[in-house]
Amino acid sequence: MVFRSPLPDVVVPDLPLHRYLFEDLGERAERVALVDGATGAETTYAALAASVERFAAGLAARGVGRGDVVGLISPNTPAYATAFHGVLRAGATVTTVNALYTVDEIAHQLADAGATLLLTVSPLLPQSAAAAEKAGVADVVVLDGAEGYPSAADLLACRDPAPEDLAGPEDLAVLPYSSGTTGRAKGVMLTHRNLVANVAQCEPALGLGPDSRVLAVLPFFHIYGMNVLMNMSLAVGARVVTMPRFDLPEFLRVIAEHRTDRVYIAPPVAVALAKHPLVDQYDLSAVDTVFSGAAPLDAALGEAVAARLGCRVVQGYGMTEMSPVSHATPADALDVPIGTVGVLIPNMECRLVDPATGEDVADRGELWCRGPNVMKGYLNNPDATAATLDEDGWLRTGDVAEIDANGHVSIVDRVKELIKYKGYQVPPAELEALLLTHPAIADAAVIGSRDADGEEIPKAFVVRQPGAELDAAGVMSYVAERVAPHKKVRAVEFIDAVPKSVSGKILRKDLRARERA
Structure with missing residues (x-):
């Protein structure tokens, strides 16, 4: 069964991304586009567009053009x-x-992508320069300046005309790296059309506008920060307040001082917003909507954030391979449960497929998606592409989803992460959400572990709240009272922090490695 978006299709402009964003600024020209959250320095749309032109001219003078990767x-x-x-x-x-990233990780990506130039900043220069040398990238530009290297100021000072508009809608725009449904990180080939399509698809769903003030703490190098926070905000004329990294006191200060009304987060930040006492020391009354993505957000946790901040909390869903959004909660929809990721965005279709049989199912299965925002494929990796994209353009997400009668989608787990306990499937995300409702638990993760008999069992890694007294027996009994017998947590390990990616996903491979150590 094919599910379609309840929202009407939108027209996808036949333009490369930079023309879509900057060609006709109109009333946006003198509005503030970007604010440095740390210093308060502001950049208008006109100034941003002009700097993009000059930067492109400087790159062209260094020999960068169509077909090159930076x-x-x-x-x-x-x-x-x-x-x-x-x-x-x-x-x-x-x-x-x-x-x-480490030197080796940076070098692998640069070499795999075929980069000929690297743009970096002085705090990251040691690892960047070493990685560039290892990958054979001879040209390194340090944006904020460093002795012996060209800077952004040098590129912006180029007086040559900006190059002819060489990129077309079907040309590759970005190569972010993603592990996809499994394996080592791969270059995701996203065209200008993919990015433009997803911005156009999300505009009517998310309700951003020129008066919106968007907090951008999620990294721009990740597709969520790149296309949702940066590009979509710029497309509608919103004000984007940047933060270089997440630090809770600074995060709260920036929200309070810059009166940001749209706050995009990953679930670990929701835990802090719901439970940390520091939150009460700041005026967060400007926050209208907290939008969570990158990993499933438990409904109870979302409701706790909404109650504490007096705001709306919603979820969305996507993948790097979808530029990234496929599902979101429409801004004017008041009946969408917090625990769901909303509905399909315009111009998209999805299916639920039984991973074992490959047959469509109506209620619960692996989510497959199709639309103009779906990637072209993985760079130089036809096998991985074929394993993820079928011949009809359906993307296998690797996520298990449910769809209710109203078209609301819930992501319930990863296909590869389901624990098999005595033949029963146990979703780790369900147990993690339950554990987070315990007042003495600050964070938690669950993986499949092996007991003394070699049977797979659910094991919880738990971070206690500061000063809390909680033992393994208390954790297991708390869960046992609230789930079916096969879902009980049967082993507990207390840790200082749950390992997570920058986008907020639990790094279960690190927990499994800890098991093997």
Whole structure:
């Protein structure tokens, strides 16, 4: 059975991303586009568009053009937008690199993507320069300046005309890296059309406008920060307040001082907003909507955040491979349960498929999606592409979903992460959500572990609240009182922090490695 969006289709402009965002600024020109959350420095739309032109000219003078790939590794700052869109304006492709990567990880991505130039910042220069050398990338630009390296100021000072508009809608715009449903990170080929389509699809669903003030703490190198926070906000003329990293006191200060009304988070931030005493020390009354993505948000946790902040809490769903959004809660929909990710966005279709049989099911199965925002494929990896995209354009997400009678979708787990206990399927996400309702638990993760008999059992890794007294027996009894017998937690380990990616996903592989150590 094919499910379609309840929202009407939108027209996808036949333009490359930079033209879609900056070609006709109109009333946006003198509005503030970007604010440095740390310093308060503001950049107008006109100034941003002009800097993108100049940056593209500077890149072109260094030989960058259509078919080239440029690496970009930097925390969130207003300068990130100039560099990112300057690369696209030059006709090239940008591969955005995780700012927490090691030398080897950066080098692998640069080499795999075929990058010829790397844009970085001085705090990240040691690992960036070493990685560039290892990957054979000879040209390194340090955006904020460093001795012996060209800077963004040098590129912006180029007086040559900006290059001809070389990129077309079907050209590759970005190469973010994702593990997809499994395996080592792969280059996700997203075209200008993919990105433009997803911005156009999300506009009517998310209700952003020129008066919106968006807090951008989720990293721009990740597709969520890149296309939802940065590009969609710029498309509607919103004000984007950047933060280079998450720090709870600074996060709360920026919200209070800049009066941000749209706060995009991942679930770990929701835990802090719901439970940390520091939240009560700041005026967060400007917050209208907290939008959670990147991993499932438990309904009870979302309701706790909504009650504490007096705001609306909603979820969305997507993947790097979908540019990234496929599901969202419409801004004018008041009857969508917090525990769901909303409905399909315009121009999209989805199916639920039984992973074992490949047959469509009506209620619960692996979510498959199709639409103009779905990637072209994985770079130089036809096998991984074929395993993820079928010949009809359906993307296998690897996530198990349910759809209710109103078309509301709930993501209940990952296909690969379901625990098999005595033949029963146990979703780790369900147990994690339950554990977070315990007042003495600050965070939790669940994986399948092996008992003394070699049987797979649910094991919980638990972070206690500061000062809390809680033992393993207390954890297990709390869960046992609230779930079916086969879902009981049967082993507990207390840890200082749950390992997570920058987008908020639990790194279960790290927990499994801990098991093997």
